[in-house]
Amino acid sequence: MTEFLQQLLNGLSLGAIYALIALGYTMVYGVLRFINFAHSDVFMVGAFVGYFVGQHLPHSTVWGSLVILATAMLACALLGMLIERLAYRRLRGAPTLNVLITAIGVSLLLESTGQAVFGAEPRTFPGVFPVKNLTLGPLVISSSQLLVIGVAAALLVALQFIVFRTRIGTAMRAVSLNPKAAQLVGINNDRVISFTFALGSALAGAGGVLYALNYPSIDPLMGVMPGLKAFVAAILGGIGNIPGAALGGLILGTVETFVSGSQFSTYKDAIAFGVLILILLFRPAGLLGKFTVEKV
Amino acid sequence: MPRAHLALIAALLAAVAVSIFSDKIDPYFLDVLTSIGINIILAVSLNLVNGHTGQFSLGHAGFMSIGAYLSGCVTVFLGPKLFGDAGGTALTQNVLFFFALLAGGLSAALAGLVVGIPSLRLKGDYLALVTLGFGEIIRVVFQNIDAVGGALGFIGLPPYTNFAWTYGAVALTVFVVVCLVNSTYGRGFLATHDDEIASEAIGLNTTRYKITAFVVAAFFAGIAGGLYGHYKLSIDPRGFDFMRSIEIVVMVILGGMGNTVGVILAAILLTLLPEGLRSAADLTGLQQLRSLSEYRMLIYSFLLIVLMLARPQGLFNFRFGKARV
Secondary structure, eight states: OHHHHHHHHHHHHHHHHHHHHHHHHHHHHHHHOSOOTTHHHHHHHHHHHHHHHHTTSOSSOHHHHHHHHHHHHHHHHHHHHHHIIIIIGGGTTSOHHHHHHHHHHHHHHHHHHHHHHHOSSOEEOOOOSOOOEEEETTEEEEHHHHHHHHHHHHHHHHHHHHHHHSHHHHHHHHHHHOHHHHHHTTOOHHHHHHHHHHHHHHHHHHHHHHHHHHSOEEOTTTTHHHHHHHHHHHHHHOTTOHHHHHHHHHHHHHHHHHHHHSTTGGGHHHHHHHHHHHHHHHOTTOSSOOOOOOOO | OOHHHHHHHHHHHHHHHHHHTGGGSOHHHHHHHHHHHHHHHHHHHHHIIIIISOOOOOOHHHHHHHHHHHHHHIIIIIHHHHHOTTOSSHHHHHHHHHHHHHHHHHHHHHHHHHHHHHHHTSOHHHHHHHHHHHHHHHHHHHHTOGGGTGGGOEEOOOOOOOHHHHHHHHHHHHHHHHHHHHSTTTHHHHHHHHOHHHHHHTTOOHHHHHHHHHHHHHHHHHHHHHHHHHHHSEEOGGGGSHHHHHHHHHHHHHHOTTOHHHHHHHHHHHHHHHHHHHHHHHHHOOHHHHHHHHTHHHHHHHHHHHHHHHOTTOTTOOOOSSOOO
């Protein structure tokens, strides 16, 4: 039982990170109907921004952690907007395959630039965040796990507020529902899409820092696997559906943690893939998604 | 006999003829030629999926690795049992190699079927991700099988790949892909590429076309893998990663998706590029050129973006006006 709770906690903290990344995929898919492959590398850039800022900050302070999170989120938001402006905006209305290829190109460009600039060797993330181990009966709870879950929850609430309670959030939902009609009622689609990229990338940046906090070895290819899994999480929850992405992330993180704790631990990376195949076979719209018929 | 069949037979004979004199060819040159041939097979077969059918597979290297391992198993484990340690005479060696390649191709095709059925029912985006995931998983699986060397790689493959086998396979791949696409059945691939909804409306089973294209492509990737394994004589599971798949994808896109001649040219160009940079570095003494080939990925990714923005029909697609994109 103790072990179960311990694993559940580990799983939830991993799942919270997947959820943060999955949100970016799902939001961009919502407004543009394409998979932003470069998202997983924005996540990596977030971790590296945290790494470089963290070197100039005192260790184990609360304000230092906040500064790291804020700068990583800001930098990633800018990067996301830049990517959208330079690469994707010119392709509005182009065949989906071209957009997909561009997205893969951007992803590879970020990865190989990362390798050229930072080197391929892993680096150790500085211990800026205060770490304490709390013991709750037989359970050992590391403060970084709580922090990950807490920050992720706070960001989710903030996101929910932005999407459902603000003007720009309403505009986002309008563009997602019907881009042409949104334009007709006076919404500037480009601005909304740019904002969506900024929001999603900021969440990925936060995810990058939080991930590096729990797994403190970072390298330019660190985003590939978490990105792939987060995408599976987004599909699991129903792509385009914001609560679905959060739910999918938590489920996937938990399942993965339980598998890596079992005798099949070497196949933990295969789990996400298996889950993906199962959803595609049995419920392609995802757990919370609605099945829609494509019209001409 | 149709012209295409004559061309195939001529190409096969030419491959065998050149192969007889292959010991007169400079070994380095022969090496490069073999690499080019393998890359042509990979690029032309991937073009069937990514170009003609308009889907997007990112796991071609994964199918290649299945072919490499399976055909390696046949020649390494089965060969000595049937024909003794040396593999018997030249004839039995070649027969064995034929069946090894066939086994590699068929197993890759089977894997393609398993991966393709769930993902091809949906849009191209999903296929890209599933194949990407598949490529990574298959590597993990091979790294965990100790009988084929595990993470250290599969060593001790016999040197069966020669000019005749490589270019015979190239000719066969080009022949099958071109004839398939130009056949009545093959129009279905193009229709699926052009407009999936419209094709379904006129009664085409687009899923079946997509799966057929995918399985055929996987088959040839498996054969290319078998040739690669028996040319390098060892298989490193890490050699079939995502970057290898991307290299093949770049060949297809650079050549122009759905344009076989362009894709062949692109495969030749991209295989020669690192070699050319290396020898240029040696000739001129400019070591920067050598490091340029290390940044291959940077150049490829940049090329992908620029091509999609400026010339989505590919570099070597010279059909103006009605470009198939």
